[in-house]
Structure formats: C-alpha cells, structure tokens
Amino acid sequence: MNDSPGWATPGSSPSDGERPGAPADQPTPPASGPGWSAEQPPPGQWQSPAPQAPPQPQPGQGWGQQPGTPYGGPYGGQYGHPGGPGQWGKPPAAKPGVIPLRPLGLGEILDGAVATMRTHWRSVLPITLVVATVVQVISVVAQKYAMSDLAVTTDPDADIDASLNSIGTSMAVLLGAGFIGALGGLVATAMLTMIYSRAVLGQTSTVSTAWREARPQLLRLIGLTLLMALGAILLFVALLLPGILLQNPGLAIAGVFAAFPLFAWLWIKFSLASPALMLEKSTVFKSLARSSKLVKGTWWRIFGITALTTIITSIVSAIIVWPLTIVGMVAFGGGLSGIEDGTASTAWGALILSGIGAIIAQTIVMPIQSGVTVLLYVDQRIRREGLDLELARAAGVENYGTTGG
Template structure:
C-alpha cells in the first residue's frame, strides 16, 4: 500500500471463486493487492515455554452460518473458525489484535464501529470539525434564506383572494429556491463525505490528516461521487414513479397504496445494497458502476447486519440532532415568532429570530452528526473487506507492523 489512504486494488471476493490464502499467480508487491501468504487458522503464537496448552477438542466440520464471512466461514476470513481472528475469544495464548489507529485490525463489532467513528472525530477534530462546520454553515445559511423567502411566497400564494397567476408564480419561485438550496446542500454533503472518507481511512492506520491533504486526495473523485449520488437519487425517484404513478393516473387508491408499500422496502433494500459504494469509489479510485458492484458484493450475505448498524446509527444521530435543534427552535418561535399565535398562523416559522436560532442549532447538530455517519460508513466498508478479503493484513503492513498474522507473532 502506498502512502495514500486509497486502497486502489480490491482483494478477491469469495463470490469470485477465490478465497484468501489460495495459491495465485498474482505477484506479491508493495501495492494494495492481496498477499498469497495468509496465516493458518488458529496458529498466531505458540504457548509460552513450560506452559501446557489446553486440550484441543476434535475438529468439527464447518457448519453453515459459522465464521465471519458470508460463506459460513469457509472462505469469508483468512483466519477460519467462528472466532478465528487474532485476539478473538477462544484463541488460547494469542495476543490481542494490533490497533495502529482507531480500530483493531480484525472483524469489528457494533460498539467498535461506533467507537471508532467517535474516536476519530475526537482525536482528529482539527481536520474533521472545520470541514463539517464550514459545510453545515453554508448549507444552513442558504436554507435559512430559502425558508424565509420561499415560505413567505407560499403564504402569500395561498391567501384567500390571491390571483391565480401570481399564486402559481410565487409557488414556482418558492419551489425553485427550495430546490436550489437542497442542491447546494447535496453538493456540500458530497464534498464533506469525500474529505471525511480520506481522513477516516488514514485514522485506521493511525495517521493524521490535514484539511488540504484530504482535499488533495479526494478532489479527483468528486465528480464521480457526485455522479454516484445523482444516479442513486434518480434511481429512487424512477422506482417510486414506476410503482406509484400508475395508481395516481387511474385514481385508484388501492393501487396507490400497493405502490407505496412496495416502494418503501425496495428502496430500503437498494439503499443498504449500495451503501458502501461511496467509500469503495473514493478509496479504490474506481468508477461509479464498479463502485456499485463492489458495494453489492461486500454487502451480500450481511444485508441485515449492515442495515441494523446503519439504522441504529441514524437513530442515535437523529436523537442527538433533535436534542440540539428542537429546544433552540422552540425558544426562537416563542421569543421571536409571536408565541402560540405565531405558531398557529404560521408566521413564527418565518420570523428572523426563530430561523436564526434554528439555523444555529442545525449547524451545531450537523457538525457533530455528519462525521459520525460518514465514519460508520467507512468503517463498515473496512470491516467488510477485513471479513471477506483479509484487508487487515494489508493494513498492518501499511502501518509498519512487522510479521503481522504469521506464526510466532
């Protein structure tokens, strides 16, 4: 692996018909291609001299569903067994897994993924927080202006006696402002995600990053990341249109309901299936469609696990954001928006004081929440590649750990 955090060449996936450690004609070089030399299962260290090893139970045939990978442990990890990673439970006399950075180099649990995301934000705050703070501030300023003037135009357009043509123009202007603000917010989110991905990838190795360094390493992939985001968004919209529009055109409420109930699980399934495409695109320096394919392979067989971790992360960050935003929003409406009367007639939501306080809360919340969400996604990607492709061996070599994963330590 070179000095950059981009793991450009992925290892063989078990679904491709190879398993880590199998003989291969691929040369072992310094670039991030997987080594043909993989550690044998359960042979990380020998017992201390004079110490009697515990009796070994007879080997049982591998049962489906065991092991770390999606193929019942047969190929999923180079370590084999149900707990075959270095330092895992049940491995007598073995040292803990190396931890050069924010995570141990072995398959990760839920707590370790969340802790790694928070630990990176805490230890690398000089790089992480300025990025998210700038993006959140720009997004919220534009959102505040859009809400102030777009919502005012919508209020005027819906007042009794308003001219139809003027109302349509006001609605069009308001919607255009909201769409424009959303587009700028999406661009800001893409830039932040790209730079945070590079910072987290270096944090895994224990390396620090600068803002300029993260920008330099991510900018070559920004257009592709934008294309990936746009493609996923358009795909979701088209899928919803195909399933819901026929019912709307025929004015069939039952058909509309069936379309809605069908589109929600389908979009959720695709969302998780392609959730690792962004880090794959950035770290492997690949194309949009190859990144989608990589995500699909990495998620295969572990969809529910990734869904659960992603959902829990969104719930936690949503609660954190609500705790920060809602009190400031309610105080702003009560103090600057005319109290309950302003809330009832809708004027409280567009009062400058209420909007500013709400925007400050949103900036603080996004500054905290954005790096956690990005970090969990990157660490899920790393975790899946450790489980399927033995990425921890390559990471250990990149971190300068000698003889990692070989007999005798």
C-alpha cells in the first residue's frame, strides 16, 4: 500500500453477497473459526501487513479495493454481526488520524473537520486564504463598478429602459464574478479533499502535494459541478414552465413549491459525488452513481448533518462579515443617508471592510464544509463496505479487525 490517498472504485458491497476480489464464477469460501458470520472471511485474512513493508497496490488501485481484501461483512470493518464475539466491551477503535476507524457520529464528523483544520493548518489555511482573497478582490471590484451604475430611485418618471440596461449590465458583471468565485471554490474543494484523505490516516500533506494529487481530477470535478447546476436549472424550468405558458400564477407557485423539496432530495442524493470522484479517481457519471448508492437508506441522516453544518457555518460567517459591513457603511458610506440612497454599499471603504470580513469567514468556513462532506463519504463507506480495514492497513495499524480488537 503506497501513501497515495487515491481510492479505487470498490466492487460489490458486502450486501451484494460477494467477496471483493473473488472471480465471478467462484463461490465465496466458507467462514472458519467459531463465532464468525457466514458473510465474513476467516480472521486470518485480516492480519495487517508488517509495518516495514506494506503491500503495494496494482496500478489504478488505492484504498477502495485490493485483490483478496475483504470488506468485513455487512456491518463493516471490525464490528462483525450483532451479538458476535467482541461486540460488547471492545477496546476503543484505532484512531491513526483525525477520526476513529469505525462508524462516526455527528460530533465525531464535525470534530474531525475542525481537528484537521487545526492540526494541518499549514496546508489548509494557505489554500483557503489564497482562494478567498482572489475571489473577494474580484467581487469587490465587480460590486464597485457594477453597482455604482445601478441607480436607486423612486422617481416614477425615471427612464425604464435605462434602468433595465443598468440592471442587466450589473447582473452580468456580478454573475461573472460569481462564476470565478465558484471556480476558485472548486479548486479549494479538490485540494482540501486530498488533505482530508491523508488526515484520516494521520499523514500530513503539503499544498504542492495536494495540488499534484487533485489536478488530474479537477476538470472532471468542474464538469460534475456544471452538470449538477444544469440539472437544478432544468428542474426549476420544467416545473415552472407549465404555469408560465398557461399564464396561471397558482400553477407556477405550485411548481416552485414542488421544485424545492425535489431539488433538496437530489442534492443530498448526489452530495457525496465530489469526494467519490476525487478519491476513487472515477468519472462524472460513475461518481454520481456511487453517491446515490452510498446515500441510499441514510438520506435523512446525511441531510441532517449537512443542514446543521450549513447553519453553523452561516452563523459563523454572519458573525464575522456583518459587523464589518455595517461599520464600513456607517464610517465610509455616509451613514444612514448613504444607506438610504444606496451609495453606502458602493463606497470603497465599505466594500473593502466587507471583503476583509468575507475573506476571514471563507478561510474558516470552507475547510469545515469540505471536511464534513469528505468525512461523511468515509463514514458511509465504513458502514457499508468496511473501509476501516483498508484505512487501518494504509495507516500501518497492526492486527486490526481480529477478535482481539
């Protein structure tokens, strides 16, 4: 096993009734030894390699699957079946990195994300700081020159065509800045994913190493993101179009109410596609299928953790950004009169202070959001595919998965 964090796409999960690595026409060998589930291999096959000479994978393989490597039964890893030997009173799970190698709880996922940012800050913070700074500089300039031309007036005799042209120009500039921001966020997410994959093993990663490992999959990640964005747009258009064509406001409103829950369901269903694509070195459509398989049966749990993370990070961002924004508007935007006529939001001082707050917030929030997604992916694979065995082997944990713990 090399130290590369890339994860090869696993084969059938334990629930498919096959032992990974076995030929399709060869039956699964019977389990041996007392107390072992029929779906688990003999304990002797789970011995970790000698730490001084870990096995090397074949080209294209990583943590996901190696020939003859078991996943550990339908309950994943060292846990066996309910009521099996060692099920009660087991010693604490091995923890070579930021998480214990067992199914994770909400607190452990959030703690793992924060612990990675705190322990590996030399790799994490430069990535998010650079990306956040570039994005905010572009955003501040775009707001200054786009919003300055957007007149705010209550005059009923104002030129409507000029106002519409101003709005169109401003929106185009802001959308362009938003696209650049999204692109920067994708680069940061790709690199952070590789850092978190190593942090799970207790390994460090430099910025250059993270970039080198993330770069081959970056175009696919961009394609995945654009595909999901296009799907969301088509979803809303399809549900709104009947009401618009029939000029029926009630039907259009019903389409909006139907679109949001459907969008949320699809978003969570494919929320693990990004780490699957990066860590399994898979294609766009295979990563979507992997995410759907991993999320199946646990949609509400993943939705709850994702929603809670979004709420926490939004609160943190608001606490940092809004005070600086208000101070900037009052101090540099002409006070209440500037806020009333709209000039306060385009003053250089107010924009710069707001941008500084956004840089600080994104530098802190971005690693947490990316980390929770990666750790949710790891957690689901531990629960479904016994990934903890492969992680333990990669981290050099001896005798992991045996009856002795």
